[in-house]
Amino acid sequence: MERNNQLHRQVALMRQSLFDQGYLDEQFVQLEELQDDTNPNFVEEVVTLYYRDSARLVASIEQALDNRPLDFNRLDSYMHQFKGSSSSIGGRKVKAECSQFREYCRTGNGEGCIRTFQQVKREYATLRKKLEAYFQLARQAGPRDTASRST
């Protein structure tokens, strides 16, 4: 029990830090709120889905960035989708980088796009790692560990 409490506490802390550090935003909370007994792993499922689906988007963008000349419209369109997805899971930093990228697209700044995309990827990967760690810990702590948020 004690151990459990401790785990729970850890999970809570980890979670909090994700928010504090800006990796996650409010939307994540919404997801958490949707998770309940009938849907116990909802958040993790959504995140998994996100990473799976956005992988191809990332690949598309990468490929498009290799083309010359750069097709900004296309890039913007991909990024729009990517941004939408990312915002749905609450990926704040990723989302911010996406916005930046789109801004560069808008102004036709190829260099800026390429550079920003690297950052997008970085944030994307970082978030994934953090979330994975978080979920793992949450699983260890047992169900209802972070249940407090719903309240």
Place this chain on the structure above:
Amino acid sequence: MTVEDGGTDRFPAGMRVLAVDDDPTCLKVLENLLRSCQYQVTTTNQAIMALKMLRENRDKFDLVISDVNMPDMDGFKLLELVGLEMDLPVIMLSAYGDPKLVMKGITHGACDYLLKPVRMEELKNIWQHVIRRKKSNTKNQSQLPNQDKDNNESGQGALGAITIANPDGKLNKRRKDQNEEEEEEDGEENENENEDPSSQKKPRVVWSVDLHRKFVSAVNQLGLEKAVPKKILDLMDVEGLTRENVASHLQKYRLYLKRISTVASQQANIVAAFGAKDPSYMRMTALNGFGDFQTLAGSGRFSGTSLYPQGIMLGRLNSPAGLGLQGIVTSGPVQPSHLQNVSKSINSLGKLQPNPSPANQNTSLLQPNQSKPGPHIRDITKFDNPTSLKISPITDNRATASTYSKPRHGIPSSHLFLQGNPQQTRSGDEFGIQSSFGAVSLQSETLDVGAAGGCNFIDKSRCNENWHGAVQLPQLPSANPTQLTVPFNCSQVTPTNMTEKFTLPTTFIRNSPNDISASPVPSALGDSRGDMQCQAGLLGNVVPNVNFTSSKSRWEDHNQNYQHFNHGFGTFDSVFPANGDINSLIHNMGSVSSVRSGSVDAPFADQSNSANAPLYQQAEVGKSASMEANIRSIENYLLGQTKFQDGFMPNGFESLDELMDGMIKQEPNEAMLTNGDFSLGTYSVESCM
């Protein structure tokens, strides 16, 4: 549990929502959010699938939430289509919060626009849109006091005498539904389709072609400005029809006309360009009117091509190569932008293949960028398969529009579609789509299609309203090519049967004197018509025909013709002498040009079944310039439709509706196109998808 049962007690719990988003992550989140609000959720990541589901059973859902950016179909298009066909509230979702997009959503008829990521709080309140809409509908339909607040507003008076004259269709609607403060889908007028609001069970009024025809003739008799629901009701003398029904229908009609007029002028240009080909594309003129259509159509979904008619027409105009578009092109003025849209859509439609004699004069429309419309139109031509029913492209799409055939309208399915006007209308080419709309400016040739087709497609569901009049091409007896009437029956979709001939109002087409060959459609229609018909998508095809009557004058001429044709809108016969006579019809039209009264209607439509009111379009065409605009819109519709070839029957429908409205509005004058039935509008060709 459905609200319809009057079981509003449970509402909003159990509200049935259809969620559409291509992004799986977002969709999943949305689904869960909605479920947690206790709604019943159905999801799909394809717009096409969504449309299909909706068409299968419109009553299965209360609300639709859709993403804006989707690969298979533009969210706005979907929006328009749904609004046109099913009159369901649609909420747009997007990660973009750009005011322009929001505005677009509004004009296309969205009842709300949410930004992603969506939050629970926002979703908790979406049920209000359903109630609101129902109330509006209820109000329209009957004066039941149920709608408490609505009633007040709509006022009995308000309902009735809404001066739709308002340039802003939306306003009208608004006035009518006072309770709808927000933009509520203006576009989605409360059609008479009364989706019976939950609160009270109003019998839904189906505006069949005949009914619409009557309505139009009543309105024409009274004069558009003076047309008040009460009088119209009296004139129509139809049992079971209430003033509210008429009022609501009138409003839509006005909007439609308005829209058409803008489009028509554009289209006229285009049509002129098209000249020979497909008068059906009269709709093209509607291109300009796209904007209007949007509003008209209620859901303006037609993003971009809001003019369904245009697109539609274009699309449909089978091969007539320019189905109207051609003509339209010439007019040049056709708003290129619209055309562009249209053409784009058209292209997609099926590329109406330019008729053998494509270039008919106006082929310019169809032709690659001819006067602006060109580019668009060109697409249209693409649509058209040289095959006889030129509408074929549309028809294909149309096939999808099969839903169109919904009997709802009462249109015998032959709606219209104008298309047909494949190629040269005269030559009897398959005029298939004579889309009457297009006719407006469409050169008499292939005009038909556009309008008609468009209408058909546009709103299958709308058929209730039967604006079809115009579009519904009465089933022309046979393929006589000459027959302009392209009965675009949606139901008929069988490509081979196009016999329905859409007698496209080829008359519209261009007034070009005698060129009214628009009729060739008949024959063509026969075969492809089948496709055309409903193919809601066809509309798109037809659109090409939309005669972009680029020049208003054309319209005027057409208008005159229309009047001439007004014979009775209902019977096509009068107008299109079943086969072969079309030429004479056209001829008449030419002479009628002085008639100008847009009353062209009638003959087209009813040829075989009252359903085809495609003539309406024509009639409207009479309105002259305004008609052109209508055509444009029609064309846009068509174009839009064409776009859908893939099966989206997208917006085209809406535009048709709009076209119709536009057309109808063309000039309140004379008889307002007696056939006002712009069934076009209702052509939800797309539904066929």
